[in-house]
Amino acid sequence: MIETTDHPVHEREGSHAGRKVDIVTRAAWDLFLDQGFSATSMDAIAKAAGVSKATLYAYFPSKEALFASLIVAECESLQDDLPVPKLSAGLSEALREFAKQYLTSFIHRKDVAFVRIIANESGRFPVLARLFYESGPEATTRRLSVFLDEAKANKLLDFDDPVEAAKQFLSLVRGELPLRIVLGLSDITEQQIEQEIEAGLKFFLKATQARPEMLSIAEPMSSPR
Structure with missing residues (x-):
């Protein structure tokens, strides 16, 4: 089962941790769109975001969980529009x-x-x-x-x-x-x-x-x- 709930850092908008999560999700979004899901690794996401793998996994326990958070965010944005x-x-x-x-x-x-x-x-x-x-x-x-x-x-x-x-x-x-x-x-x-x-x-x-x-x-x- 993929965990789809938001990570607690999302609740601290503007915080240092929150800004890092934003950087990670933007980097992941670009890589997923450019390379696809399967071809994108957590190593590549961490590198593109400029964070360590330990930091990345602290925010998202798996690539699937990260992608799930992007799905929810994108769909919520669409509904808002x-x-x-x-x-x-x-x-x-x-x-x-x-x-x-x-x-x-x-x-x-x-x-x-x-x-x-x-x-x-x-x-x-x-x-x-x-x-x-x-x-x-x-x-x-x-x-x-x-x-x-x-x-x-x-x-x-x-x-x-x-x-x-x-x-x-x-x-x-x-x-x-x-x-x-x-x-x-x-x-x-x-x-x-x-x-x-x-x-x-x-x-x-x-x-x-x-x-x-x-x-x-x-x-x-x-x-x-």
């Missing part, structure tokens, strides 16, 4: 903004290379793959499902399960873009991102029977008869 959808912004606009940030965060950050590393090591270290899935994709789905459940409670959407609805929405708006990026088949433009989002959003809203007059704050409410 995602907007919290608000119905007050209008249903379609809130979903559109969430989808745009969701896609651009994945495409423009180093997440693509990070996902490749995790996929390559998932057979040997399934716990790392599970940690990434729970901290990243699953956390994103849970966040969106709360918003969708609120929209359903306000009779704007009609679906059976908010988590499944969130999965379907994310699948629709991302299309094949992440796969193409991971495979390195083509560069993705902002226009392509917007087109994929709009197509997915339109399909999702049609399937979940959103009330047209409530899709955007720019559209007026229907007058009561």
